Amino acid sequence: MQILDFFPKHIVNILQSYIDSTNENLEELRFRAGQPIILKLSNSEIVLEYIVTSNDLLEIVSRLCENSIYSYQNQICNGYITIMGGHRIGLTGSVVIQDNKIININYISSLNFRIARQIIGCSSEILKHIIDFNNNSIYNTLIVSPPGAGKTTMLRDVIRQLSNGIGNFLGKTIGIVDERSEIAAMYKGRPQNDIGIRTDILENIPKNIGMKMLIRSMSPQIICADEIGSIEDVDAIKYIVCSGVKGIFTVHGNSLERLNSNPCIKELLNLNIFERIIFLDENEKGKLKEIYELKDKIYVLKIVQAAYI
Numbered sequence: 001m002q003i004l005d006f007f008p009k010h011i012v013n014i015l016q017s018y019i020d021s022t023n024e025n026l027e028e029l030r031f032r033a034g035q036p037i038i039l040k041l042s043n044s045e046i047v048l049e050y051i052v053t054s055n056d057l058l059e060i061v062s063r064l065c066e067n068s069i070y071s072y073q074n075q076i077c078n079g080y081i082t083i084m085g086g087h088r089i090g091l092t093g094s095v096v097i098q099d100n101k102i103i104n105i106n107y108i109s110s111l112n113f114r115i116a117r118q119i120i121g122c123s124s125e126i127l128k129h130i131i132d133f134n135n136n137s138i139y140n141t142l143i144v145s146p147p148g149a150g151k152t153t154m155l156r157d158v159i160r161q162l163s164n165g166i167g168n169f170l171g172k173t174i175g176i177v178d179e180r181s182e183i184a185a186m187y188k189g190r191p192q193n194d195i196g197i198r199t200d201i202l203e204n205i206p207k208n209i210g211m212k213m214l215i216r217s218m219s220p221q222i223i224c225a226d227e228i229g230s231i232e233d234v235d236a237i238k239y240i241v242c243s244g245v246k247g248i249f250t251v252h253g254n255s256l257e258r259l260n261s262n263p264c265i266k267e268l269l270n271l272n273i274f275e276r277i278i279f280l281d282e283n284e285k286g287k288l289k290e291i292y293e294l295k296d297k298i299y300v301l302k303i304v305q306a307a308y309i
Contacts, residue, residue, distance in 0.1 A: 002084070022046075024042040027115055028112060031056065037050055077103065078180065078204065088114045094107040124161070126158070127166065133169065138172075140246055140274050142248075144250070144253045144254070144279045145281075146252060147252060149280050151250040151280055154250075154280065155250050159176065163195065172198060172221040173219065174198060175218050176201045178201050178202065207230075215239070227252065238273070277299060
């Protein structure tokens with residue numbers, strides 16, 4: 001595996017045998033100072049006997065930053081590092097704050113390697129409900145699921161297919177605001193994930209600022225962003241709609257009632273911004289739960305057969 005290059009040799013030797021012996025997909029590797037390494041698999045986890053030391057963490061971080069931690073300072077201050085292949089490493093430690101801004105994270109105490117795994121074609125089922133084939137356009141769409149249920153993976157593939165075009169549906173110019181570098185997984189200016197041939201990316205920027213920048217600079221037909229929810233996001237999405245640009249966004253949640261309990265999302269729902277609200281199953285990744293469509297200013301549950309997507 002590519003990520004093994006970032007670990008000391010003694011840890012590689014330990015990990016390799018476990019990785020080779022399982023048929024499940026490896027999703028995360030957790031390193032915590034003074035605690036055992038934990039491998040999170042698709043349906044289980046493995047707790048290793050090896051205890052992580054502070055020196056292990058320092059060596060791993062140094063390798064991740066190509067022995068130049070300063071050049072990765074901005075990413076570190078945001079709590080993650082993105083490496084080639086789109087893998088994302090979250091980190092925690094002693095946060096240094098100056099003038100209400102994070103300027104560093106010292107004494108790294110935890111690392112979480114999240115293994116990037118793009119699932120090509122996983123959005124084919126929900127695209128039938130997002131595309132407005134009559135007008136060669138899309139419906140403003142909100143994709144909803146609890147954390148870890150696949151909404152970012154789904155959004156990524158939606159973007160790829162809409163950007164490339166599907167059959168008689170012409171490909172669209174799409175702008176992504178990738179605030180945490182999870183959608184495109186940029187590495188040194190190049191997306192590590194396939195997000196289509198007509199897609200432009202702004203990364204490491206607040207969503208509300210990035211959305212407005214894209215409209216002014218790149219003339220997108222569709223704007224996409226992951227995990228909206230702030231007042232600033234709401235204002236930016238209203239700006240997008242008023243500019244005649246379509247949008248596809250994700251948010252945490254598991255029901256329409258829960259969405260309405262978030263004042264910011266409730267405002268967007270009350271304004272009828274979204275024409276489609278798609279819920280993913282919280283218990284099974286890749287399964288469609290419910291779809292609501294806007295009819296006469298009311299969100300109506302569309303009768304759909306649950307399907308794997």
